[in-house]
Amino acid sequence: MSQKLVAFFNKQPRLGSLSTAGKDGRVNAGTFGSIRMIDDKTATIALGKNRTFTNLQENPNAVFLIMEPGPTPPEWKGVRVYLKMTGCHTSGPELESRRAEVAKAVGEEMARKMIHASVTFEVQEVRPLLDMGQGWEKAIGG
Numbered sequence: 401m402s403q404k405l406v407a408f409f410n411k412q413p414r415l416g417s418l419s420t421a422g423k424d425g426r427v428n429a430g431t432f433g434s435i436r437m438i439d440d441k442t443a444t445i446a447l448g449k450n451r452t453f454t455n456l457q458e459n460p461n462a463v464f465l466i467m468e469p470g471p472t473p474p475e476w477k478g479v480r481v482y483l484k485m486t487g488c489h490t491s492g493p494e495l496e497s498r499r500a501e502v503a504k505a506v507g508e509e510m511a512r513k514m515i516h517a518s519v520t521f522e523v524q525e526v527r528p529l530l531d532m533g534q535g536w537e538k539a540i541g542g
Contacts, residue, residue: 402440409437415467420455428455434502443483443521446498448514460485477541478529483521494518
């Protein structure tokens with residue numbers, strides 16, 4: 401992986417969707433502004449008590465899809481980042497740190513109400529947005 405991936409993943413604004421599935425196979429997709437890579441092998445997100453959080457308790461696997469529109473679909477930039485949850489904190493310094501980050505965008509009271517957990521993922525695989533025989537590096541302009 402590379403720092404280029406970390407920079408593309410964390411770039412704002414961006415269009416992105418995190419997909420999860422529960423133990424019953426029921427799929428959920430949601431958009432989240434708080435997901436970010438902290439290095440080229442690790443991502444973290446602040447979550448409320450929502451379907452994504454519930455699904456991750458039952459199935460630790462997820463995919464974060466990042467899109468940057470271009471003039472035509474083949475010119476779009478983006479990647480699919482396959483993740484596996486490695487940690488979930490509903491109290492303690494990890495959660496408070498994530499709440500503080502979210503509070504910068506939405507205010508302290510809102511962050512305290514919205515954020516239930518800080519979740520950490522290991523990056524398992526990275527694939528291009530459109531699989532046209534190219535590597536993910538080319539898919540983000542590299």
